[in-house]
Amino acid sequence: MLDFIYNHSPIFFQNIMVSVKGKQFIKQRYTEHYYNELAELKKCSDKYKLQEERLNEFIIYIKENSEYYGKLLNDINKPISFQNLKLLPLLEKEMINKHLDTLVTTKENLIRGQTGGSTGVGMIYYTTPYDMSRKFAYLDYFKETHGVYKGMKRVSIGGKAIIPNMQKRKVFWRYNKPLNQMLFSAYHADGDNLKYYVKQLNKFQPETIDGFTTVIHRMAKYIIDNQIKLNFKPVAIFPTAEALTDEMKIDIEKAFNCPVRNQYASSEGAPFITENINGELEINPETGIFELNHIQGNIYELIVTGFYTTTTPLFRYKIGDSVELYEKLPTNYSQKDIKIKRIIGRNNDFLISNERGIVTNINLSTVIRDAGPSIKNSQFVQNKSDEVDIYLVIEKDINIEKLEKLLVSKLKIRFGETTKFKFKYVDSIAKTTGGKTRFTINNIV
Known part of the structure; x- marks a missing residue:
């Protein structure tokens, strides 16, 4: 019902609904646990000692509160060191999906989450304000080391569907007032729409930008290619959710004239x-x-x-x-x-050559860079050990024969002579259900 009301409301009212949701997030994220965790992180003098203490506290807690781990860890009666961890059972996504009811440690204040399933397996999980607020404390702790503080004017780019399908206006963002956050849609940030995104950036003048790497990079390329002068300079930019190549980082730093700081975690709660x-x-x-x-x-x-x-x-x-x-x-x-x-x-975010072994997305991004601005977007997909499909979005009136000859010569350096390359020209690169754009997909690992 709320989705129906949102989708059929004017944009100003959608901004109000987004802001109401923002107040809920504040209540969930900025609890006493957030401030306690932030204080502990700032006073910590030995990170590895704290890690060891937290590992054993974690094991004791899940053993006593999770039915699943109560059985698996029943014989664990002494502190566990990092070296002894390998003796304990592994956990995989399929197991979480199958045993979620017995895995969880509580039935109270649960917040449901779901991963996008970019590897083919999506996953339902639960968190609580306790876990969520501690995780956000660390994220803010990390950002503070780079001069970015909670409450600064912020643009965030993610996979939430904030723009109704029926919308005609070129307004691909909503404003979350309580968090001073402009939310950009990842699903519309391509092609001619990019000029509206960049215009809004100049209007909003964010102090920091975070979110999907490929979208931030796409905006950066648009700024560079069209020689657009920005009237603001962010303190720092934090790409998330997708791999950041060296070439992407160079482009983003050039366009926005500020540091780009990489980070890795996961929606389900991987360490940072x-x-x-x-x-x-x-x-x-x-x-x-x-x-x-x-x-x-x-x-x-x-x-x-x-x-x-x-x-x-x-x-x-x-x-x-x-x-x-x-x-x-x-x-x-x-x-x-x-x-x-x-x-x-992702473990399948690299390709494999029968002659040369692993070819990372970094190696492939340099191939695209060397081809120049004629390639607007690209994706490498491997379904066979000796064959790679290359999807390209290119400028009009490009000499395709010349382009393919250049690309093949560069790719042979990385793959050797036995790999075949099939070029497929498309209007756009398909996105995942979460709004991400994958640069490399390996379907043989």
Whole structure:
């Protein structure tokens, strides 16, 4: 009923409804637990000691309050170290979907959440104001290190359907007054619509921008390509939910003339990986445990334990994401040994060459960059080990034969001679149900 009222209301009233929802979020997010967590994070002098304490508190809590873990961890009667974690059972998305009723630790004040299922498996989970407010405390703690504080004028780009299908006006945003937040729709930020987004940015003049990486990058490219002068300068920009390539970061920083700070977590509550003021990626041990399974080279699959998931516990959770390290880990590695070069994201966000092994989205983004501005958008999809489908959105009147010859020459450097490339020209790249645009999709892993 509320959706019907929202979709059939004028925009000014939709802004009021969004603001009412914003007040609800404030009540959920900024509890006493938020301020307690923020204070503890600021006074912490040994992150790894706090991590060890929180790990065992987490294990005791889920053992005593989750029916599922009460059985699995029944024999655990002594403190667990990081090195001993591998002896305990793993958790996968399918298991959460199947055992959710017995996994949860409480039936009170539940807030339902759902992942988009970009790997083919969506997931229902529950959180509470306790978990949510502590997670937001860490997010604000991270942003404060880069000069961004709660209450600053903010633009957020996400996958919520805030624009009714029947709307004719080119107004692709709504204003959440209590949070001083302009919400941009990720579903409409493409093509000719980008000029309306950039015009609104100049009008609103946000102090910070966060949200879907590809949309922020698309706006940045539009600003650069059309030589648009912005009349504001954000303190910092925080891309989320999608992998950030070096080329994307360069473009965004050039367009907005401010630092871009990468971060990794997940809607269901994975611990944080964030970028520090020196541009280095760091695990945040205060928020959870990171176990790494070797895939190939310096690329590792993440298994995470999230301390902000006491409601639907993520304990040794195979989240389906991967990272690239600077160096291969020793056999008995510690949390301090984890030095992250880049966040790859989904485990199928890279392709595979029979000759050269893993080809990351970073390698592929440089191919697109070298082709110049004639390519407006692109996507690489691998359904066979020796074949890659390449979807391209290109400028009109481009010499396709010349473009393909250039791309193939660059791709052969990365894949070798035995991989075939099929080019498919489209008007737009398909988005996921959550409004994201995936750059690489590997359907053979």
